[in-house]
Amino acid sequence: MKRNVAIIGGGQTHHAARRHDVNQVEMVNEAIRAALLDARITIDEIDAVLLGNMEFFEGTHMTDCWLVDGTGVYGKPGLKITTGGTVGATIVCAGAHHVASGLFDKVLCIGFEKQEEGDTGAILSGVAHPLYGRSMAGAAVGYFAMMGTSYMATWGAKEEHSAMVAVKARQNARKNEYAHLKLDITIQDALNARMLAYPIRMLDMCPASNGACAMILADEKTARDRCTKPVWIRAMDSAHNEQFELDWRDVTTTRPIFSKVSAARLYRKLGVKNPVEYFDVFEIYEPATWAELVWYEDLSICGPGEGFKLIEDGMTEIDGPIPVNPSGGVLSTNCIGASAMLRVWEAALQIRGDAGEHQVPKEVNRALTTAYGGTNWAVLIALSGSSDE
Amino acid sequence: MTRELFEQELISMPMIVDVPYRFAAGKYMSRFLIGLKDNGKFLGIRCPSCNRVQMPPRIVCAACHVKNTEWVELGQEGTLAGFTIMYLPLTDPTTGKLHKPPFTYGSVRLDGCDSVIDHLVNIEPDVNKIWIGMRMKAVLRSKEQRTGDLSDILYFEPVEGQEKPGRQL
Numbered sequence: 001m002k003r004n005v006a007i008i009g010g011g012q013t014h015h016a017a018r019r020h021d022v023n024q025v026e027m028v029n030e031a032i033r034a035a036l037l038d039a040r041i042t043i044d045e046i047d048a049v050l051l052g053n054m055e056f057f058e059g060t061h062m063t064d065c066w067l068v069d070g071t072g073v074y075g076k077p078g079l080k081i082t083t084g085g086t087v088g089a090t091i092v093c094a095g096a097h098h099v100a101s102g103l104f105d106k107v108l109c110i111g112f113e114k115q116e117e118g119d120t121g122a123i124l125s126g127v128a129h130p131l132y133g134r135s136m137a138g139a140a141v142g143y144f145a146m147m148g149t150s151y152m153a154t155w156g157a158k159e160e161h162s163a164m165v166a167v168k169a170r171q172n173a174r175k176n177e178y179a180h181l182k183l184d185i186t187i188q189d190a191l192n193a194r195m196l197a198y199p200i201r202m203l204d205m206c207p208a209s210n211g212a213c214a215m216i217l218a219d220e221k222t223a224r225d226r227c228t229k230p231v232w233i234r235a236m237d238s239a240h241n242e243q244f245e246l247d248w249r250d251v252t253t254t255r256p257i258f259s260k261v262s263a264a265r266l267y268r269k270l271g272v273k274n275p276v277e278y279f280d281v282f283e284i285y286e287p288a289t290w291a292e293l294v295w296y297e298d299l300s301i302c303g304p305g306e307g308f309k310l311i312e313d314g315m316t317e318i319d320g321p322i323p324v325n326p327s328g329g330v331l332s333t334n335c336i337g338a339s340a341m342l343r344v345w346e347a348a349l350q351i352r353g354d355a356g357e358h359q360v361p362k363e364v365n366r367a368l369t370t371a372y373g374g375t376n377w378a379v380l381i382a383l384s385g386s387s388d389e
Numbered sequence: 390m391t392r393e394l395f396e397q398e399l400i401s402m403p404m405i406v407d408v409p410y411r412f413a414a415g416k417y418m419s420r421f422l423i424g425l426k427d428n429g430k431f432l433g434i435r436c437p438s439c440n441r442v443q444m445p446p447r448i449v450c451a452a453c454h455v456k457n458t459e460w461v462e463l464g465q466e467g468t469l470a471g472f473t474i475m476y477l478p479l480t481d482p483t484t485g486k487l488h489k490p491p492f493t494y495g496s497v498r499l500d501g502c503d504s505v506i507d508h509l510v511n512i513e514p515d516v517n518k519i520w521i522g523m524r525m526k527a528v529l530r531s532k533e534q535r536t537g538d539l540s541d542i543l544y545f546e547p548v549e550g551q552e553k554p555g556r557q558l
C-alpha cells in the first residue's frame with residue numbers, strides 16, 4: 001500500500017434480537033460513540049464517513065442519507081457501500097484504500113443491520129436471478145444445507161462435527177459481552193435441535209441480530225501520534241464467483257472459487273507459507289457450522305477433508321493452537337451489515353489484547369478475517385500489531 | 390427531559406411494501422425460455438474458448454470473457470450435484486405461495502452441461518433415499534400449460550431402478 005493504514009479505534013453495540021428501544025440512527029450512533037471514545041478522537045476530526053448495510057433490509061434506500069445526523073457525516077465526504085454479507089469488510093477495505101491513497105487521514109467506517117425491521121428471507125430472495133432460480137430462493141439456510149450434504153457425502157463427516165462447531169461458537173459467545181446468542185449448550189443439544197434444512201438444525205445456523213460496528217482508520221502519522229495500540233491492515237483481497245454454478249456448495253469443486261482465490265492471493269502478498277504458523281487467530285464468516293469447516297480447508301489451515309478432524313481434536317477452540325472465532329462468530333451474532341466488520345474489529349481487539357474474557361490465552365500478533373457476500377464473493381483482511389510484518 | 394424521553398411509550402409501525410417489477414429476459418434467456426415452452430427442450434450455449442456448456446445461456450463466458458455463440462440442445466436427464474430437505478415453510482418469491490414442508494430440492498447438472506439448475510426434486514423427504522450422484526430426469530408441464538418461465542419444469546425426479554451406493558449417511 002502507498003501509505004500504511006491502522007485501526008486506531010472501534011466499537012460495537014450489544015447485539016440482540018430485539019432493539020425496539022432505538023431506531024436505526026440511534027442504534028448506529030451507539031457504535032460510533034463507542035468507537036470515537038475508544039480512539040479518543042472527536043467527530044470533528046474525522047475526514048470522511050463510509051457506511052454500509054444490506055440493501056433494503058430495513059426498507060430504506062440510501063441509508064447514508066437517512067442516518068446523516070447519527071453518523072456525523074453531515075458536511076463531510078462520505079459514501080454508502082452494499083456488497084451483501086461482506087459489506088462490513090468492504091467498508092474497511094474502502095476506508096483503508098482512501099487512507100492509503102493519501103486522500104484522507106482519518107476515516108470512520110460503519111456497518112449495521114436492524115434485521116427485525118424487515119423480512120430477511122423475502123429480501124434475500126432478491127439476490128437470486130428473477131427468472132432463473134428465484135422460486136427456490138428465500139433463505140440462506142438452503143444453500144448452506146447443500147454445502148453440508150456435499151461435505152458429509154465427500155469426506156464422511158457426521159452431524160456431530162457440525163454440532164461441535166455450534167457448541168464452540170456459543171460457548172465462546174458466553175465470554176463476549178456484546179454477543180447475541182450466549183448459549184450454554186452441549187453437542188447433544190445441537191443434535192436435538194429442530195431440523196431447518198437437512199443437515200442444518202436450528203443451532204447450526206446464525207441468528208437474526210440487530211447491531212452495529214464502527215471503526216476508525218488512520219494514516220501512520222496519526223496512528224503513531226494518537227494511538228497507543230494501533231492495529232495495522234497488512235493485506236486485503238476479494239474475489240467473485242460465477243452465477244448458476246454449484247461452486248462453493250460443492251466441496252469437491254476444482255474451480256477457482258472466491259475463498260481459495262482470495263486466500264492464495266493474500267498469502268502471496270504477505271509471503272505466507274503456512275497460515276497456521278503465520279496467523280495467531282482467525283475471525284471467519286460462518287453463517288452456518290459447515291461453512292466454518294470449509295473455511296478451515298479453503299484457508300489451508302488444514303488439508304481438504306480435514307476440517308472436521310480439526311474441530312474434533314479441539315484445535316480451533318479459544319485455548320487451542322489455532323483459535324477460530326473466539327468472539328462466537330457469525331453463528332452467535334449476525335447483524336449482517338456489521339458482521340464482516342465485527343470479524344475485523346474482534347481480530348483487532350485480539351491483537352491489542354483487549355478482547356477481555358474471550359481474549360485467546362497466547363500472544364497474538366497477526367490475525368486473518370474473512371467474509372461472504374451473497375455467498376458469491378469473499379473479502380479477506382490480514383491484520384498485524386506491527387506495520388512491517 | 391431525558392427522564393421523560395425514556396419513560397414514554399415506544400412506537401413501531403408495521404408496513405407492507407408491494408413493489409411491481411417487469412424484468413427483461415434478454416436475447417439469450419428469451420431463446421432458452423421459448424425453447425422450453427414451445428419445444429420442451431433445454432438449450433445451453435458453448436463457450437468457443439473453454440468449451441464449457443452454460444445453462445441458462447448467456448452472452449459472455451465469465452471465465453474467458455468471450456462471446457458465447459454455439460447453441461447446444463441438452464437432454465432431459467442429469468445428475469444430482471447437491472440437495473437438501475427443507476423443513477421450513479418457505480414462500481416462493483415468484484408466486485407468493487408456500488412450498489409446503491418438508492420438501493426436497495437440489496442442483497441438477499444435465500448431461501453435457503457444465504452448469505447446474507436448482508429445482509424441486511419429487512422424492513420422499515428421506516435422506517436415505519436421495520444422494521449426490523443420483524440420476525435425475527426433468528418432468529415438464531404439458532405444452533398447453535407452459536408459460537415460458539422456469540415453472541414449466543414441475544420438478545426433477547429420480548430415474549427409475551437406482552440404489553443408493555456405499556455408505557449410509
